[in-house]
Amino acid sequence: MDKMWAGRFAKQLDKLADDFNSSLRFDCRMYKQDIEGSIAHALMLSSKGIITKEDSNKIIEGLSSILEDIEAGVLTFDNDAEDIHMFVESELTKRIGDAGKRLHTARSRNDQVALDIRMYLRAENNEILSMLLSLIEALRDKAKENTDAIMPGYTHLQRAQPVTFAHHILAYAMMFIRDYGRIKDAVKRMNSSPIGCCALAGTTYDTDRYFEAEKLQFDSIMLNSIDGVSDRDFCLELLSAYSVLMMHLSRFCEEVVLWSSWEFKFIELDDSYSTGSSIMPQKKNPDMAELIRGKCGRVYGDLVALLTTLKGLPLAYNKDMQEDKEAIFDAVDTVKLCLSVFTPMIATATVLRDNMLTASKKGFINATDLADYLVKKGMPFRSAYKLVGETVAYCIANNTVLDDLPFEKYAELSTLFEEDVYNEISLETCVNKRISAGSTGPASVNAQIDYVSEFLNND
Numbered sequence: 327m328d329k330m331w332a333g334r335f336a337k338q339l340d341k342l343a344d345d346f347n348s349s350l351r352f353d354c355r356m357y358k359q360d361i362e363g364s365i366a367h368a369l370m371l372s373s374k375g376i377i378t379k380e381d382s383n384k385i386i387e388g389l390s391s392i393l394e395d396i397e398a399g400v401l402t403f404d405n406d407a408e409d410i411h412m413f414v415e416s417e418l419t420k421r422i423g424d425a426g427k428r429l430h431t432a433r434s435r436n437d438q439v440a441l442d443i444r445m446y447l448r449a450e451n452n453e454i455l456s457m458l459l460s461l462i463e464a465l466r467d468k469a470k471e472n473t474d475a476i477m478p479g480y481t482h483l484q485r486a487q488p489v490t491f492a493h494h495i496l497a498y499a500m501m502f503i504r505d506y507g508r509i510k511d512a513v514k515r516m517n518s519s520p521i522g523c524c525a526l527a528g529t530t531y532d533t534d535r536y537f538e539a540e541k542l543q544f545d546s547i548m549l550n551s552i553d554g555v556s557d558r559d560f561c562l563e564l565l566s567a568y569s570v571l572m573m574h575l576s577r578f579c580e581e582v583v584l585w586s587s588w589e590f591k592f593i594e595l596d597d598s599y600s601t602g603s604s605i606m607p608q609k610k611n612p613d614m615a616e617l618i619r620g621k622c623g624r625v626y627g628d629l630v631a632l633l634t635t636l637k638g639l640p641l642a643y644n645k646d647m648q649e650d651k652e653a654i655f656d657a658v659d660t661v662k663l664c665l666s667v668f669t670p671m672i673a674t675a676t677v678l679r680d681n682m683l684t685a686s687k688k689g690f691i692n693a694t695d696l697a698d699y700l701v702k703k704g705m706p707f708r709s710a711y712k713l714v715g716e717t718v719a720y721c722i723a724n725n726t727v728l729d730d731l732p733f734e735k736y737a738e739l740s741t742l743f744e745e746d747v748y749n750e751i752s753l754e755t756c757v758n759k760r761i762s763a764g765s766t767g768p769a770s771v772n773a774q775i776d777y778v779s780e781f782l783n784n785d
């Protein structure tokens with residue numbers, strides 16, 4: 327088949343070069359947006375008298391039948407076309423003849439592709455946003471059920487202070503709320519229409535870019551036509567937001583992997599989200615969590631790949647930019663895939679509260695509270711800190727814990743100790759007496775749950 331641009335050339339394109347140049351195998355996924363954009367373009371052209379109403383109607387009918395046939399699986403993407411834009415246009419001309427050849431008046435593939443990606447990403451990101459809401463909701467519900475489940479909070483992966491499982495899980499809910507905001511911001515900034523920028527310089531036809539933008543639900547138009555065709559910032563913004571989101575998922579997954587181990591056993595993953603081993607009959611592996619942790623790397627890769635592709639590109643369109651699609655598509659697919667598995671995996675996991683509590687009883691995680699006890703009785707914090715350090719060392723040497731140390735020993739260490747010390751350093755007291763905003767105490771955790779619920783109600 328002759329290329330659309332064959333007029334300028336004496337020879338056919340080399341077969342390998344042709345395949346190399348073609349993006350149809352990956353940009354065919356934007357067929358719907360390409361057709362919707364073309365319908366809006368035909369409407370604009372006829373409304374401005376640039377083509378006749380009759381031609382516009384034929385074009386719209388032709389495009390609608392192409393859409394139907396693609397969706398019914400009757401029309402498949404033949405690889406002769408250079409990209410989805412050429413594919414749709416040549417199919418249209420095949421179907422309706424000369425009217426089809428008028429569609430590309432006052433536009434270029436450069437503004438067309440910029441339009442299609444934005445529309446495609448807008449739809450995909452609406453899905454990603456609603457998947458994020460489901461995840462945040464699942465975490466809120468898990469938190470609600472576990473406001474009194476005490477677990478060790480860690481720093482340096484060493485037991486540090488007691489927290490509740492609700493508090494810990496809500497930390498992730500806060501991260502995902504920020505991810506939601508980042509993606510929403512990027513989508514909002516992306517929602518300016520590039521169509522009508524044409525190749526780069528605009529056009530001599532009296533077009534109406536605002537008409538097209540409105541028809542395609544854009545908030546505004548790209549104000550500079552050179553920027554309109556060469557901007558891919560929105561892909562980078564989304565890739566950055568996805569990278570942070572994947573980083574959050576990978577941290578959570580790392581904890582799921584640890585928590586599922588026999589060493590922790592803080593949670594039990596549902597069988598439907600666990601795998602066995604081909605050789606070790608006893609194994610129950612957290613493959614889903616490991617895979618999500620692993621897939622974080624490919625999303626970072628997509629971000630760095632596109633940043634590198636765009637680096638140093640002169641204005642305006644360059645074919646290098648065709649590389650944007652595989653990177654952003656891969657990241658979109660990966661994020662959706664990971665969220666679709668992660669949310670039910672977490673929602674169906676069983677929280678093993680007893681094991682968390684047992685782990686909390688070791689490791690002196692109430693040592694800060696013992697120091698605070700002395701401070702409240704008048705001792706300067708640094709002195710109390712030192713004394714408790716010595717007490718911990720004594721307990722370790724004598725194979726005991728602060729809660730079991732006989733009162734005579736406490737009395738020997740400081741006259742400030744009274745019998746109430748045991749109650750004051752119990753895990754429940756440590757948690758319940760945390761009253762600062764954002765802390766692990768029940769009032770604060772309930773306020774955090776309310777905040778998440780309010781976010782869910784408003785978005």
Ligand code: ARG
Pocket residue numbers: 349353408409435436439643645647648649
């Ligand atoms: N397939 C191309 C891309 O994805 C479409 C734009 C082509 N424009 C051009 N002038 N060759 O970037």
